[in-house]
Amino acid sequence: MILIGLTGTIGSGKTFALNFFKSEKIATFSADEEVKKILKIKTIKEKIYKLFPEPFFKKKLNKSILASIVFNDKKKLNKLEKIIHPHVKKNKKIFLRKNKKKKIVVMEIPIIFEQKSKKYYDYIILMNVNKKIQQQRVMKRKKMTLKLLKKILSNQISNKKKKYADFVINNNGQKDETKQTLKKTLDKIIATNL
Numbered sequence: 001m002i003l004i005g006l007t008g009t010i011g012s013g014k015t016f017a018l019n020f021f022k023s024e025k026i027a028t029f030s031a032d033e034e035v036k037k038i039l040k041i042k043t044i045k046e047k048i049y050k051l052f053p054e055p056f057f058k059k060k061l062n063k064s065i066l067a068s069i070v071f072n073d074k075k076k077l078n079k080l081e082k083i084i085h086p087h088v089k090k091n092k093k094i095f096l097r098k099n100k101k102k103k104i105v106v107m108e109i110p111i112i113f114e115q116k117s118k119k120y121y122d123y124i125i126l127m128n129v130n131k132k133i134q135q136q137r138v139m140k141r142k143k144m145t146l147k148l149l150k151k152i153l154s155n156q157i158s159n160k161k162k163k164y165a166d167f168v169i170n171n172n173g174q175k176d177e178t179k180q181t182l183k184k185t186l187d188k189i190i191a192t193n194l
Contacts (some may be wrong), residue, residue: 002104002193003120007112008127010152011138012180013171014108017127020182027099029107031088038087039063043157047083050077064143071151104189113164123189126165130172 006021008014017026038044039061042185048066049056055065070077093108112118129137138149162168167185171178 001100001102002122002189004104004106004189005112005118005121005124006106006108006127007110007124007130007165009110009134010149011134012127012129013169014110014127016171016175016178017125017169017182018106018108020179021186022182024186026186027095027102027105029092029095029105029109031092031107031109034088035084037138038084038091041087044083044087048080051079051083062146067152068145068148071148071154104186118164123166124164125167125169125185126162128162128168128170133172 006014006017010065015032016031018030021028039048040116045056045059045061048061052066054069055062066080070080096105107121109115109117112121112124118124135149138144139146167188169178169185170191171183
């Protein structure tokens with residue numbers, strides 16, 4: 001199995017890339033999607049409520065309020081990660097077990113470098129975008145503020161990590177261009193492993 005790690009900062013196009021790989025019939029895993037599912041689990045919400053009651057209104061969790069709390073304080077972020085990350089890890093293992101016979105698997109993990117987990121992947125694809133385009137894209141998201149974006153970015157290792165990636169996909173242009181670059185990258189990986 002060829003294990004590809006897909007990473008990049010917020011708004012860099014990880015979801016777009018993941019959808020491309022899905023369209024190529026490749027098994028994909030999204031840490032972001034897993035987190036969304038995990039945040040719906042009753043016991044998880046109860047644990048979060050004990051630590052951070054502020055983002056809850058009528059038992060509903062407001063994720064943007066939670067984000068603004070934890071991204072303003074590294075200790076709080078670590079506490080939240082201790083609740084969520086074990087579940088992501090467990091789901092990752094289940095996914096890999098289910099797909100162990102597949103030739104290629106792509107895993108979208110925003111914090112590969114932050115977690116120092118590069119060694120677990122055969123290839124790392126880094127989605128890259130310039131700051132102006134990144135800001136335009138991210139600010140279109142519901143409940144996103146410039147302040148929150150800056151806080152999120154301060155917790156993600158910047159694109160200086162390009163040197164640690166095997167492939168850097170510049171996602172500043174048209175979607176078709178990015179798709180073509182992703183296709184060439186995939187073909188290169190397949191050809192190298194024939």
